Structure formats: C-alpha cells, structure tokens
Amino acid sequence: MKTQYPYNPNRLVIEESALNAAFTQKILSAFPDVPKQIVGQVNEIKKSGHSQYKKKEFIITDYKGDMIKTCPGCVGTVNCNYLVANIVQGCPFGCTYCFLQDYMNSGSIVICGNLEKFFEQLTQVQRNGFLVRLGTGELADSLAFDPILGLTDEIIPHLKNVPNVIMEFKTKSNYVENLLKHDGSEQIVIGWSVNPQIIINHDERGTASLDERIEAARKAANHGYSVAFHFDPIIMINDWESHYIDVVNKIFAAIPAYKIAWISMGVLRITPSLKSIIQERYQNSKLLAYGEFTMSQDGKFRYFRPLRVKLYRTILNAIRSYSTKVPVYCCMETDQVWQEVFNAQPSEQSELSLIFDRNTVYAGSCQES
Amino acid sequence: MNILNKIRLTEIDFQDKTYIFSYPASNAQLERTIKEFGFISPPVLKKKGASYRIVSGYKRLLIAQKAGIKEINAFITDIDDYKAFKFSVLENTAHRALNIFEISSIIHKLLNEFKILKSDIIANYLPLWGYQAYDKIFKQLVILANLSLGQRDALFNAQIESEKSIILSEFPEDIWDVAITILIDMKPGANKFKHLSETLREIVQREKITYKQLFSEPNIKDIFLDPVRTSSQKFELLRKKLNERRNPVITIVEEEYHKKYAQLQLDKKIKLIHPPGFEGKEFKVELNFKDKNQLHKYAVDLLNIAENPILDELLNFL
Numbered sequence: 001m002k003t004q005y006p007y008n009p010n011r012l013v014i015e016e017s018a019l020n021a022a023f024t025q026k027i028l029s030a031f032p033d034v035p036k037q038i039v040g041q042v043n044e045i046k047k048s049g050h051s052q053y054k055k056k057e058f059i060i061t062d063y064k065g066d067m068i069k070t071c072p073g074c075v076g077t078v079n080c081n082y083l084v085a086n087i088v089q090g091c092p093f094g095c096t097y098c099f100l101q102d103y104m105n106s107g108s109i110v111i112c113g114n115l116e117k118f119f120e121q122l123t124q125v126q127r128n129g130f131l132v133r134l135g136t137g138e139l140a141d142s143l144a145f146d147p148i149l150g151l152t153d154e155i156i157p158h159l160k161n162v163p164n165v166i167m168e169f170k171t172k173s174n175y176v177e178n179l180l181k182h183d184g185s186e187q188i189v190i191g192w193s194v195n196p197q198i199i200i201n202h203d204e205r206g207t208a209s210l211d212e213r214i215e216a217a218r219k220a221a222n223h224g225y226s227v228a229f230h231f232d233p234i235i236m237i238n239d240w241e242s243h244y245i246d247v248v249n250k251i252f253a254a255i256p257a258y259k260i261a262w263i264s265m266g267v268l269r270i271t272p273s274l275k276s277i278i279q280e281r282y283q284n285s286k287l288l289a290y291g292e293f294t295m296s297q298d299g300k301f302r303y304f305r306p307l308r309v310k311l312y313r314t315i316l317n318a319i320r321s322y323s324t325k326v327p328v329y330c331c332m333e334t335d336q337v338w339q340e341v342f343n344a345q346p347s348e349q350s351e352l353s354l355i356f357d358r359n360t361v362y363a364g365s366c367q368e369s
Numbered sequence: 370m371n372i373l374n375k376i377r378l379t380e381i382d383f384q385d386k387t388y389i390f391s392y393p394a395s396n397a398q399l400e401r402t403i404k405e406f407g408f409i410s411p412p413v414l415k416k417k418g419a420s421y422r423i424v425s426g427y428k429r430l431l432i433a434q435k436a437g438i439k440e441i442n443a444f445i446t447d448i449d450d451y452k453a454f455k456f457s458v459l460e461n462t463a464h465r466a467l468n469i470f471e472i473s474s475i476i477h478k479l480l481n482e483f484k485i486l487k488s489d490i491i492a493n494y495l496p497l498w499g500y501q502a503y504d505k506i507f508k509q510l511v512i513l514a515n516l517s518l519g520q521r522d523a524l525f526n527a528q529i530e531s532e533k534s535i536i537l538s539e540f541p542e543d544i545w546d547v548a549i550t551i552l553i554d555m556k557p558g559a560n561k562f563k564h565l566s567e568t569l570r571e572i573v574q575r576e577k578i579t580y581k582q583l584f585s586e587p588n589i590k591d592i593f594l595d596p597v598r599t600s601s602q603k604f605e606l607l608r609k610k611l612n613e614r615r616n617p618v619i620t621i622v623e624e625e626y627h628k629k630y631a632q633l634q635l636d637k638k639i640k641l642i643h644p645p646g647f648e649g650k651e652f653k654v655e656l657n658f659k660d661k662n663q664l665h666k667y668a669v670d671l672l673n674i675a676e677n678p679i680l681d682e683l684l685n686f687l
Contacts, residue, residue: 076649238575279567280505288567289574292616294646304619305648336650336687 005147006206007092009109010056012036018062018113023154027060027111030148042110063112068121068134076297077332078346082133083125087112087151088140093172094205096282097233100139102274109140111149119158126164137170137191146175156182163187166261168228172207174216184224189261191228192217194251196243199235203287210247214254221259232266232331234311236291236303241314248318257323265315266331267308269300297334305337312341327352373411373442378434382420387450387482388457389427390474393525400432408433413444413460415453421445425457451483462497469513469531470521472498476507477514512538520549527553539566544580550593555604568611622647626686632679639667641674647686 012034018024019038028036042061071082090109091100112118125132136142136151146152152169156179159167169179170191179190192213200210208216217227229251237243251260268287270278278288293301302308312330319328329352330338338345346352412426423430424446433441446453458475461467467475479485479494491502500506513535516524524534529552536559540548552562573580583589592598592607613620626643635641640655654671658664674680 280508286574289571292619294619294648296646296648297644302648304616304622304646306622307618334648336648 009058012058014038014060015062021113023115024060024113057108059108059110060113062114067118084138085136086139091141093207096203096285096287101277126162133166135168141171142169143171143173143175146178152178174208174212176216186226189226189228190220193230218254226261228261230264233268245318252322260326262327264331269302309340374445376443377440385422388424388454390471391427392470403432411442424453425460473510473513476510509535509538532559536563555600557604568615
C-alpha cells in the first residue's frame, strides 16, 4: 500500500514529550527513512517555519487540551449534538471550498501522538444508556491517512468498551481496507461526503470518485458497518437537480436503506476570508459563480434561503422516494429552513431522535418497514 | 564610485533600460529645478563597452539632454548588474514614493531579467513600498507590469489611486481598456470597483461568455454611451444591471418586497428594515425624530402600521 499511496510524509517533526507514545512509535517505525526532527514544543515548530513542506510534513504532538469536544455548530443554526475528536488535523486532499485553508496555521498535518488520552476521554463522554455520536472528520478526512497511520486499527478495538458511543469516520476517500480487517459493527458509522462527479472533478482534487466512494460504502456496509452520506457542501451547479438526484439514485442502487445510519445535507458556506482565499488560489473555479449568496447570521455566505430550501427539498424528496425511514438532517441550518424543508423541527421528527436527542437509548440502526 | 567623472552625454546609451523603471519619464518640477540650480545630485552610470548605462538619474539625464547640456558630472560604478539595479531601486525608494507602475516594472525586472526568486521579492522588496509580504499582492503587481504605455498614461493622467489600479489585475487583460474607462469615467470607489470585478467574473463564468461579449450587449454598452447621466449614476446603473443578472432570484424577491413596502406609505423618517438576506425572524424599526410631537406622531404611525394587512405580507417575506 505504502508504495502506491500518494500521501506519505517527507518529513516528521515530533514533539519531545510525544516521542515515547505508542502511536508515535508506530508512525516512526512505519517511516524509518523519512527525515525526523525532535522539538521541545509544537510552538518551536511554528517558529522554525517549515511551511514549504506543507502537506508532506507530519507534526506529531503531545496534545494537552481536550481531545473530544462538542461540534461548535454555527450561530443561529440548529445544533445536532455531535462530538468531534481531532486526533488528526489537516488533509491531503485539495477541495476548493475547504475551510481548513482558512482555519489551519500551516499546511502541515498535525497528529496527536498521545492517543491514550483520547481513549481515556472516550470513556468519560459516554453516559450510561444514552447514545453519543462522535466523529474524527471535522479537521481532517477520517480515512485519508488510514493506509499509513492505521488510526482505525487503534480506535476500533477500544469502541467495544464504550458501547454507547457511535463512532463516525467521515471521508472522501475509498480507503476501507483497514476497516475490513475488523469485525463490522453498527456502532461504527463510515460516512462519505458525496457530490456529483462533475464537482468532484473540479473542486475535490485528490479524492476518490463518486463511484469509488459508493463502492467503498457498499463494501463497508456488506462487512457489517453502518454507513452514512453527507451531501455537503451542496453546490448549485447548472442542472443541479438532475446531478444530485443521480447521486441519490447511485447510493440507493448500491446500499440497502437499512444500512444507512443517516444522511446529512448542507449547502456551501464560506466565510469572507475563505472567499478571498478561493478567489486567489482557484481563479478558474466556478464555485463562487453558482447560486446566489447572502450573508448569514453566523458571518458566512450561504445561498439565498429560498434557493437552499429548494435544494434540500429536492434531495430530500429523492431520498424519500427510496426510504421514509432513513434519518435525514440539515447541517448548520436555521430552524426556519428546517421548518420549510421538513415541515417540522428536528425534535418533532421521530426518526431523528438518534441524532438530535442525546437521551435516546440505543436500539440499533433503523430498519426499513 | 565616490569620485565624480566628467561624462559627455553622447557617451551615455539612453536606449539601454536595464536599470530604468521610472514612470513617467518626464517631470516638470525636476526640470525647473535643474534649469535653475543645475545638477546638484549627480547620476550614477556603469560602463558598458564604449558607452555608459544609466543606473540612476534617468529623468535628470533626459532633462539635461533636452536642455542641450553636453557634459555632466556623474559617479561611475562597476558593481554587478543586480546590485546596480538594487541600488537604483533603493536610492529611488529612499528619495520619493514610487508609483504602482514603477513598482510593477521593478518586480517584472527582478523576476524576469535578474531571476530573483519570487519568495525573495515578496519578503525583501514588497515591504520597501509599504506592502505586506503577501503572495497575492505580488501576483497583482506582476500582472500590472503588462499594462501598455497608453493604459498607464491614461490611469496616471486621471490620477487614479493605486488601490484602484491594482484591482485591474483581477480583470483579464483583453478587457483592461473597458475597466480603465469605468475607472476614469465612472469614478467608482475601490471597494465598489472590486465588487464589480467579482460580479463580472461570476457572470461570465456561469454563463460561459466572454467579458467582451458581455460588454458588447446593448443594455450594458448603452450605459457607457449615455450622454445624460453623471459618472456616478452610470456606475450605479451598471452595478444594478450586473447585480440583477448575477442574482436574479434575490432581485425578484427584493423588488416584490420594495413594492409592498411602498404600499405602506411610511414617513421617510420611519424605516422597517428586514434582516439581511431575509434570513432571520425579526424586523428592525429605525426612526428619527426631533421633538416629542414628532415622536408622538411616529408612534401613532407605527401603531397604524401594526394594523395594516400589508405588514403581514411583508412579514411573510421571512
């Protein structure tokens, strides 16, 4: 795998106090020939300015803060009680719209070497009898580095100790080989961000094709994992209706509805500073030319509300033509949009209790009646 | 280089622009000074075969040539080409504010003639002229070096500010003449001009047309030819037309809203403001008053508005 895999590091920088951690040692032994530098603290790495290494530089840290946090959501939007674990920060892919371009200080990949701390916190987040949804895909693609880091190999065995934690690995890759080595479990959700192939071609550089993602999802589902799909970001390209309906058709042609834990929908959202970055870096991208943007309460540009509602309804209707039970929710949307799309608030939709109600008792994934 | 040498002007190669970036070449004030006080600050030259290249003092030497002066005092240097150019840049930067055309010309020469690394130019030169060491600014300045002499002259003579000229880099070069016409004839502010450039780009990208096609459309072309409207009216009309085209759905909703709003027949001192982008649940009321009587009157007006069925229609826009 490593010889074909395109995202091997060309430099490893290790925070001294993370050096003896088992996960750090695993990474170091996987790359015996890659130049290494040991530094006292992460700040020194920033000071020494290795920005030219960018996505090929792995910085292994001894992370001091909370490794599991509540998903910040956005001002004025409905929060879905998701927890995020940022064990890896940074992504090898080149999505035009990626907020990490604006969010991360450097292009380097930051990996928490002290995984033990994550496992310790994992046992603390589960509440007896109640479900917790946790994902590693906020500041990274959960599986992009899995062929070389084997993070899922580390995490999956621990999940047996925390049965009320539903763990989601969110990705745009098709790197599921490691997952298939383990026993599949509905407690583990493999989530794929999906978009029409034409968007993948233009604005999701380096990621797996739509067909590859769906094929990977099919393998994961057949192996016993739950799968999820995230229509995010939805982009209002010309003829968007048929493009997005095609994506829905492809998903349901390959995956039985009962294997789908949830489907989310979220439109493109861009901060003014990210807009400037996109304008500068991707002058040929049409991303900003599609749709009509207004500024939302949270300071991000989104499509004009009636357009968003139309986008969501179209995709929702396509999904509902296959399944009335698969939980579908909006990501970072206002209650006003929720109401217009679903004619209900999340709390009024029983199929969403798994997602929005933190007091829900786990009863396995939904079965199509 | 510390010794002054008598040099005949005929020995100087005025065509050799290796180290020259001055724009414009003429300077009436400098000409008056030299005529009155002579050459106080000698130029710096570099030997080139049998003649001399000008390192610094190009404008002064042109004035001397024009004035029929035969011989001048000059410093002669033998430093290498890059150092000579760097000296010229630093000396000029120390004495006066370089304009954006000179800066873009310097960057072009550093990059293409002296093969200086982009990262070095960004880190070591941009701050000299008060710019932040950003890649984006570097790219913009590189593009501006492609302005023709006629385009530079037009911008310089119209005294278009640097912050506006630099936005030209966001337009394709084949449309620079139109963009310069907008800058000179319609006099937009920098932010509005930048927004216009974004709107134009998004329209041509989405509709798969060229800028030229867009500007040759009668309803756009006519704005430029309008003999009645003022420059700012022309610009606002152009902006409006392009915004309508870029955001057709928002335009329709806003127009419907404003039609309804007009039916309320509100006093101009009272404003009902919808949330930005019709996103949110609350309107704002803004009202200006001078005295108690006025406040009382507007309070009654507001109560009447609350009973007006048109208000329900406006609220429904949310």
